[in-house]
Amino acid sequence: MKKLSYLFLFLFVSCIETIDWPGDNESTGRIVIEGEITTDTMAHTVYVSRTQPVIVDSPAEPVSGAVVLIESDSRSYLLRETTPGVYQTESSAFGVVGESYLLQVVIDGEIYEANADLIPLELIPDPVEVRTVIFKPPNRPAIEVLDFIYPSNFGSEVPARYQVSVRIPDNADSVIATGYEAPQWLLSELEQNNFIVSDTSYYMHPGLEPPAIFAYGETNESRLTFPGTSIVEAYFSMTPEHYDFVRSVLSETEWRGLGPFGFIPGNVVGNISNDGLGYFSASQVVRLTQIPVQLD
Amino acid sequence: MSIRTTLFILLVTLGASGSFAQDLLQTRFSLKKISGTRVELLNEISKVTGINFSYSPKSIRAQEKVELKESSGTLEEFLNAIFENQSVSFQVRNKKVLILGKQRENGKATVKGVIREASSGEMLIGATVRLQSLEDDTKSFGVISNLYGFYSLTVPTGPYRFIVSYIGYYTESREVDLEDQGSFDFDLVPSSTQLDEIVVEASSYHEEPDHNYSSSDLGKNTIEIATIRKLPALFGEVDPIKSIQLLPGVSVSGEGSTNFYVRGGNSDQNLIQLDEATVYNASHMLGFFSVFNPDALNYMQFYRGHIPARFGGRLSSLLDIRMKDGDDSKYHLSGGIGITSSRITTEGPIVKEKSSFILSARRTYLDQFLRFSKDEFTRETRIYFYDLNAKLNYRLNAKNRIFLSGYFGRDLNKILVLQYVIDWGNATGTLRWNHVFNDRLFSNTTLLYSKYDYLIDLSDETTAFNWRSKVEDVTFKEDLDFYVNPNHLIKVGLQTTLHQFVPGQPDEDPSSGVPNKKALESAVYYSSDLEISDRLLLNSGLRYSLYQLFGSTTLYRYDDSFNIIDEVQTSGKRIYKTYHGFEPRLSLRYLLGAENSLKFSYNRNRQYMQLLSNLSLGLNVFDIWYPSTNQIKPQISDQVSVGYFKNFKKNSYEFSVEIYYKRLQNQVDYADHSSLIMNRELEASLRTGKGHAYGIETTLRKNGRLNGWISYNYSRAKRQIEGINNFREYPALFDQPHTVSIVGNYSLSTRWEFSANWNFASGRPVTLPEETFRYDGYIVPIYGTKNSGRLPDYHRLDVSFTLYPREKPGRKNQSSWNFSLYNLYSRKNAASVFVTSELEDIDLVKNRDRSAFHKLSLFGIIPSITYNFKF
Structure with a gap:
């Protein structure tokens, strides 16, 4: 997808350059917490770190030795620090739709808390439509292959995080359509036994976001695939507050890049108490799996 | 220079100007057209002699038809004949003849009109229209043309000089005898069209020279x-x-x-x-x-x-x-x-x-x-x-x-x-x-x-x-x-x-x-x-x-x-x-x-x-x-x-x-x-x-x-x-x-x-x-x-x-x-x-x-x- 804004700007000999700015290497070291609980049964992770100066080229300073707890009315998980600043539940942990979860992080006697409601995904979309299309390799006869288009990132019924993973079958060689000459990158992946040819994650927004449109446009790429490929889509529910937080983060990061179409700057407001930053979220995960096996 | 010499020069100058006025009225010429309205006859005289007239059409009853008996004579004789049955007076000012009709005492005259650009006819908004009394130098009345080039001004009756000015244009001046209401349109010539010399052009970000204060x-x-x-x-x-x-x-x-x-x-x-x-x-x-x-x-x-x-x-x-x-x-x-x-x-x-x-x-x-x-x-x-x-x-x-x-x-x-x-x-x-x-x-x-x-x-x-x-x-x-x-x-x-x-x-x-x-x-x-x-x-x-x-x-x-x-x-x-x-x-x-x-x-x-x-x-x-x-x-x-x-x-x-x-x-x-x-x-x-x-x-x-x-x-x-x-x-x-x-x-x-x-x-x-x-x-x-x-x-x-x-x-x-x-x-x-x-x-x-x-x-x-x- 092409960025649109540069098409305006390049006409006017504009330029972007990095500059120095006073105070760009100072930081207060406030606590930053990023974590989530989902309905997936797995080890869930909470990251604890500190703020950094504006100009950074290193990861955030992790905070070790914190006591991290996730609990609801029906369950309680005490997280274990696996690497500095990274705290995980046991691998059997999961969240339940309809419950409210409390995250509590205690650092040197200071308590940071956040609440998150695990709401259901209000609307479960249909799986992506896989179609048969004609593919014409260069200098070779046309052949029929399968194709699907990623759902659009704008105009969704409800906000959600979307993941899609495309895994070609182990016997890809045998199901690749006769006459199709696989691109080199695919052959390289297959040689390394890497069958996941696509693993994409993005947010789906109910509205239109002009800064996003002009930053990277609308997601509507298509993906060629073959019979036997598994397409696994995952939708993560989001509360309105969680979505507002994510939207704010995107407004200040991905959508900020080109200045002219960015929103007026504003702070990202999370749900961490005690002047903490970041967000603790809870999501239902709905997975849709399909394995197209034949051409129409 | 002695006082006597100065007075002599002054008298000669005054005498000369008076003499010039008298000479103008004694200009002798012949007319081919000897019948028509008063304004037609005055225009005919202007063509033949090059002398211009200034008057209020109403005050001289300009459309009244006149038939002259003689086709040649002096300017004064022609004017007397044209205005035979009307009481008017003639004044020579600045090589023009001002024809003054009968004045009403203590009357009011309202004048109106439109100010436009001479070449295109575009309305000129904010032009200054001033009436300077010719009888009393201290009396002057002014108004600005409105958004549509229109102006209106009510003044005591009498002779006036219209002075119409607008930034970037030559000022127009016209003498009139105001007896009653009248309509006077003015077409101003842009000064920038006259390129035979370097144009001294005022800034156009304001209306008139003194408008600022x-x-x-x-x-x-x-x-x-x-x-x-x-x-x-x-x-x-x-x-x-x-x-x-x-x-x-x-x-x-x-x-x-x-x-x-x-x-x-x-x-x-x-x-x-x-x-x-x-x-x-x-x-x-x-x-x-x-x-x-x-x-x-x-x-x-x-x-x-x-x-x-x-x-x-x-x-x-x-x-x-x-x-x-x-x-x-x-x-x-x-x-x-x-x-x-x-x-x-x-x-x-x-x-x-x-x-x-x-x-x-x-x-x-x-x-x-x-x-x-x-x-x-x-x-x-x-x-x-x-x-x-x-x-x-x-x-x-x-x-x-x-x-x-x-x-x-x-x-x-x-x-x-x-x-x-x-x-x-x-x-x-x-x-x-x-x-x-x-x-x-x-x-x-x-x-x-x-x-x-x-x-x-x-x-x-x-x-x-x-x-x-x-x-x-x-x-x-x-x-x-x-x-x-x-x-x-x-x-x-x-x-x-x-x-x-x-x-x-x-x-x-x-x-x-x-x-x-x-x-x-x-x-x-x-x-x-x-x-x-x-x-x-x-x-x-x-x-x-x-x-x-x-x-x-x-x-x-x-x-x-x-x-x-x-x-x-x-x-x-x-x-x-x-x-x-x-x-x-x-x-x-x-x-x-x-x-x-x-x-x-x-x-x-x-x-x-x-x-x-x-x-x-x-x-x-x-x-x-x-x-x-x-x-x-x-x-x-x-x-x-x-x-x-x-x-x-x-x-x-x-x-x-x-x-x-x-x-x-x-x-x-x-x-x-x-x-x-x-x-x-x-x-x-x-x-x-x-x-x-x-x-x-x-x-x-x-x-x-x-x-x-x-x-x-x-x-x-x-x-x-x-x-x-x-x-x-x-x-x-x-x-x-x-x-x-x-x-x-x-x-x-x-x-x-x-x-x-x-x-x-x-x-x-x-x-x-x-x-x-x-x-x-x-x-x-x-x-x-x-x-x-x-x-x-x-x-x-x-x-x-x-x-x-x-x-x-x-x-x-x-x-x-x-x-x-x-x-x-x-x-x-x-x-x-x-x-x-x-x-x-x-x-x-x-x-x-x-x-x-x-x-x-x-x-x-x-x-x-x-x-x-x-x-």
Whole structure:
């Protein structure tokens, strides 16, 4: 997808350059917490770190030795620090739709808390439509292959995080359509036994976001695939507050890049108490799996 | 020299002049035509002898038929014969014969007429008409021609000299004997058409040489299009809006933008009118160019202090732009070819000296260069704008004139490969009837139409997405000017506007968009221009405005957290919300002495709509015009200003200093990261509060061959909005404490003109991060106090040279070449500063894990060449 804004700007000999700015290497070291609980049964992770100066080229300073707890009315998980600043539940942990979860992080006697409601995904979309299309390799006869288009990132019924993973079958060689000459990158992946040819994650927004449109446009790429490929889509529910937080983060990061179409700057407001930053979220995960096996 | 010699010379001189007068009357000649009306016979005598006559047609009963007995004789004998049965007297003055009819004692005479440009017939607005008594040098009466070139003046009967003057034109003088009412039109010749010598041209940013101190105007400029043409222009595109940005009290949102901010008011608080119709978005190409084609324009008046009571609807300023009427005697073709666009204008008579037309068109062709790109998307992109101005006018008779004018313009941005379309544009229409009831009462009746709309269409084979927004007005206005006496002019009127707002809706499902709104905005006003004494001039007025929302829509009510708690559906034509209020307007001037004065003004203004925009650079494509509603109260401003004005060296220099204070109520700002597009509940994103602004504006202006001005302003603009910045006061986005403008024009020779301007402005406020945190791989900024930082200061020098062809006898066409350099020393002024992952180029991230401060600059040095022609 092409960025649109540069098409305006390049006409006017504009330029972007990095500059120095006073105070760009100072930081207060406030606590930053990023974590989530989902309905997936797995080890869930909470990251604890500190703020950094504006100009950074290193990861955030992790905070070790914190006591991290996730609990609801029906369950309680005490997280274990696996690497500095990274705290995980046991691998059997999961969240339940309809419950409210409390995250509590205690650092040197200071308590940071956040609440998150695990709401259901209000609307479960249909799986992506896989179609048969004609593919014409260069200098070779046309052949029929399968194709699907990623759902659009704008105009969704409800906000959600979307993941899609495309895994070609182990016997890809045998199901690749006769006459199709696989691109080199695919052959390289297959040689390394890497069958996941696509693993994409993005947010789906109910509205239109002009800064996003002009930053990277609308997601509507298509993906060629073959019979036997598994397409696994995952939708993560989001509360309105969680979505507002994510939207704010995107407004200040991905959508900020080109200045002219960015929103007026504003702070990202999370749900961490005690002047903490970041967000603790809870999501239902709905997975849709399909394995197209034949051409129409 | 001895007294005796002096007296002798004086007597001889007086004797000579008396003798000359006597000699003129004794001029002997023969006439072929000896019968006809009095005026025909006088014209015949003028042809034969070259002697001119001055008289009031009514006082000499000019249409009365006379038959002369003799075909030869002296002038005196002929005159006595022509006026045999009427008591008249003859006076010789300045080689003319003044014929004076019988005078009425203690009578009044009312004169009226129209002031026009001699070659084209265009009305001249703001021309000074003075009547100097020939019997008493101390008696002089004056008036200014109104917005339609009309004037009226009531004076005691007697002989007068008309003196009609207007900046940039030769003064016309005519002697008359006023016995009763009379109609006197004047056609003034532009002084710039006389190129046999270097033209001493006064600056056209004001009306008359002494207007600076003599008028009651505070914060008002009249701008001649001819002056704007000489200013250096971005890409060579002469831009009337950009010229406004050079005036004191006006600040700009950023590089290249047509947005402007006046005395601490937001850009939506400026009312821009073209032939009285509102222009809601005066920008082409995201604001780099304005929608106004200078070839179609006559003049502009800009009010930033005292706004007369006949105008309303905006808080901060009025930009009143008038189109040309078209030359009513000759056809012309003119235009210009530049590097980014070309324009063409044709004008001429429909019925000679009775009716005329003008048609102007313009299109940019920058996008044609994109076709040569190697990149497919770029190649298949269309970005252009076009506009069209048209006007007809018809003089039904001496008392009635009809005008019909319109504007249509469009911007289009289309990426064909992706089927993306973004387009926007304005349309205006004006139907106007000027009627003269009698010598003192002038009427202007107007029907207006205005529309601004935009479309965002990003539909493709899988997703149909589009968004359409519009504001549309139909207005009826009636304005009356009543010239009570030379010292008193009363204006009254009314207007009513039907507003239709479509804040935004998708074509597929309009009901899912922001609820549409309809409103009726009406006003009545009264104003009085009264010269109380020789020193004190008072302009007072009162406007009453009424705003009523009606019709079918959805109303929301919100709690303190801006969550919807109630939704009501209105229907039919029921009025569901009313706002109203008085708007007093006061301006006075007190003459302190020779060439200096003190002025004071107070204005209250009400505004019933706002332009919603929360994009950081104000490139106003997706902005939304939104009305005051049950949730959003009307904006109100109160402004007080005081000024001292002085002219030097016989009006060669003009100095002014003005101080103002403005208080603003119900100002709108936005919750952080507000989404305005496709947000049905966008009112929940709006926050309101108060603001204030103050400043001092100083200007020194020079007239003459080298002309221009230097202005320095100190100004502040603050806002305090609930829910923003913890309700602490913060600088408005356009708060720029120091601004300097230096503008100069110089005629190097009859062929070369040089123009330059240098602008300086304090950097605009900006909110920059103080530290960052990491989330989901992003580097997220943390901001401090809103607008606590400042962009680097802005300054820029532009120069231009204009070359005219050599004068050739009989040359009918005019042409010129304009060479300009925008941003001569190529300063990379900051359009914005922001923090993001380190960028290599506009669309290329160098290092996602490293953040950096970036400065976006839009323009370096930009040369341009434009060829202008006129046949």
